[in-house]
Amino acid sequence: MIRRFFAGFLASALCVSLAAQVTERPRPEEWKQLVPGARFMDRFLPMPDGVKKSHVWGTDNVQNRYVDNGIEQDDMSFWGGNILQTADGKYHLYVCGWPERSRNGHMFWPNSTVFHAVSDRLSGPFRIQNSIGKGHNPEAFRLADGRVVVYVIDGYYIADSENSPVWCYQQFDFDARDRNIIEGLSNLTFARRADGSYLMVCRGGGVWISRDGLSTYQQITDKRVYPAVEGRFEDPVVWRDSLQYHLIVNDWLGRIAFYQRSKDGIHWVTEQGEAYVPGISFHKDGEVEHWFKYERAKVFQDPDGRAVQMNFAVIDTIKGCDQPGDRHSSKNICVPLNKGLLLSVLNEQPITASTKRIEVKIKAEPGFSPQTDVDIESLRFGSFTEVNFGRGSKPLKTRKEGDDLIVVFSGKGSGIMPDEFAPKLIGRTTNGELLYGYARLPYVDYAPALLSARRPQYNKEQGLLKLKISNFGLSASRPSQVEVCCGGKVIASGDIKPLSPYEEVELALKPVGTATGADSAYEVIIRTDGQEQERVLFRQPAAK
Numbered sequence: 001m002i003r004r005f006f007a008g009f010l011a012s013a014l015c016v017s018l019a020a021q022v023t024e025r026p027r028p029e030e031w032k033q034l035v036p037g038a039r040f041m042d043r044f045l046p047m048p049d050g051v052k053k054s055h056v057w058g059t060d061n062v063q064n065r066y067v068d069n070g071i072e073q074d075d076m077s078f079w080g081g082n083i084l085q086t087a088d089g090k091y092h093l094y095v096c097g098w099p100e101r102s103r104n105g106h107m108f109w110p111n112s113t114v115f116h117a118v119s120d121r122l123s124g125p126f127r128i129q130n131s132i133g134k135g136h137n138p139e140a141f142r143l144a145d146g147r148v149v150v151y152v153i154d155g156y157y158i159a160d161s162e163n164s165p166v167w168c169y170q171q172f173d174f175d176a177r178d179r180n181i182i183e184g185l186s187n188l189t190f191a192r193r194a195d196g197s198y199l200m201v202c203r204g205g206g207v208w209i210s211r212d213g214l215s216t217y218q219q220i221t222d223k224r225v226y227p228a229v230e231g232r233f234e235d236p237v238v239w240r241d242s243l244q245y246h247l248i249v250n251d252w253l254g255r256i257a258f259y260q261r262s263k264d265g266i267h268w269v270t271e272q273g274e275a276y277v278p279g280i281s282f283h284k285d286g287e288v289e290h291w292f293k294y295e296r297a298k299v300f301q302d303p304d305g306r307a308v309q310m311n312f313a314v315i316d317t318i319k320g321c322d323q324p325g326d327r328h329s330s331k332n333i334c335v336p337l338n339k340g341l342l343l344s345v346l347n348e349q350p351i352t353a354s355t356k357r358i359e360v361k362i363k364a365e366p367g368f369s370p371q372t373d374v375d376i377e378s379l380r381f382g383s384f385t386e387v388n389f390g391r392g393s394k395p396l397k398t399r400k401e402g403d404d405l406i407v408v409f410s411g412k413g414s415g416i417m418p419d420e421f422a423p424k425l426i427g428r429t430t431n432g433e434l435l436y437g438y439a440r441l442p443y444v445d446y447a448p449a450l451l452s453a454r455r456p457q458y459n460k461e462q463g464l465l466k467l468k469i470s471n472f473g474l475s476a477s478r479p480s481q482v483e484v485c486c487g488g489k490v491i492a493s494g495d496i497k498p499l500s501p502y503e504e505v506e507l508a509l510k511p512v513g514t515a516t517g518a519d520s521a522y523e524v525i526i527r528t529d530g531q532e533q534e535r536v537l538f539r540q541p542a543a544k
Helices: 002-019 029-033 105-111
Strands: 076-085 091-099 113-119 127-134 139-142 148-152 155-159 168-170 189-192 198-201 207-210 217-219 233-240 245-251 256-262 293-301 307-315 330-336 341-345 357-362 374-382 395-401 404-410 424-429 434-440 451-453 457-459 464-471 480-486 489-496 504-509 522-528 531-538
Touching (some): 076 105, 076 139, 091 105, 091 139, 198 233, 357 374, 451 531, 464 480, 489 504
Parallel strands (some): 076 293, 189 233, 341 434
Antiparallel strands (some): 091 113, 113 127, 148 155, 189 198, 198 207, 207 217, 233 245, 245 256, 341 357, 457 464, 464 504, 480 489, 480 522, 522 531
16 A cells, blocks of 8 residues: 555646746747738648547546557556558558557657557558567658568667568668767658658758668768757757648647648748647547647658648647656547648749739649649748748739649739749638648759768878768759868868769868868858858868
């Protein structure tokens, strides 16, 4: 009795301590002016109808929930996981879990097992078919040759197919390329690039690239790409559609996630508003499953790469309060998304402040006819910095092109600047439902070269700075220039010849001055056509 009381006392004390670690972040004042469709979280749709149950595990806030959504078992706690689909229409969820009665409750997670679960529906219920091996926070992706990789912290499993009974455990190789590794290498997330290579974002927000998804991951950035705001960031999820890259990262302490976009996976813009917060899982009748935490977000994409569903690891209480054999636990849930429209701009010339008309094609799709389903007057088009606040270009007229619809917008008020790569549309259907989408611009290079430098090495005997530069982009680079700075002054410069994708060149530069040596701090700047492509500071030789 004394032991049981003491254990309960410790659990209660832990909950009180951890509760103090939840910080509600203040929102920027401008967010109050955002219109419906501005926030990523506006895209969440009601959960598919399922089996509702009460008097099951969990706090009162998650009773009368869909117990057949995602994966849930009374005797198991689940966490993480994403879904792949096979040609037979089956959905395969790779999720980790542990017995609910395990010692330490939820904090038994370092001993979790990765399970392969299958369903006939994207939203579940998923049933475990077999286990893959030990590991936590899995993310599965398919290689160009069809093999399946399931990443876990500190390694990965690989097999010939989703249903393979045998999985081989291996570890990735990482080359920091003389940069400091940003907050370790855990909670990795992956996006396949157009050429079959892979872009990876680590927990700390560093961007890495592998030629095929298995070969060495090489760090490109030297600082995190997350929003420049206060936050305890983790659980990034990155994906690429037919137009751009998307990245969502979660501030676990503030329980708020942020949404970013990029044309190359290296340079990102952050949209205003929450990507998700607690309470985004709701039923068609408006009832909400109020899970305490939503973490480990993952997406399922349609053939055009659009996110049509997000999976979350959810728990009904603070993690430390989930004790062995109590009423608390965790599961994986599925929440559908408004996938957005397929849009393209028809203007061949770059849009500027003097552009009179902007023509946008809205593509017809099964179940959607833009010619009859769009409330034209509700549409606004332009930069997200304008459209998200109800501003932007207004429609002037329309015309039909086959089943598609072309909307002609006034060029006034679009807010489109020279660096715009995916202007946004927000509006409503004739039934009042949200419409949104991002448009392809015909004059934008969506597969740019990505020139990236290593740390300069000073050869004292030759009196030269040796500098390796690689192209990690998907197209050949243009003639470019590089400057090496030390102590705030340019000490060397040179020209970079055009480089094919993944090609590397070593430059030998004659430095001026004496600020060179093994411990010198160098800043390397690469420019193409006068535009800065990379600026990286090498403070001192970094461990590889």
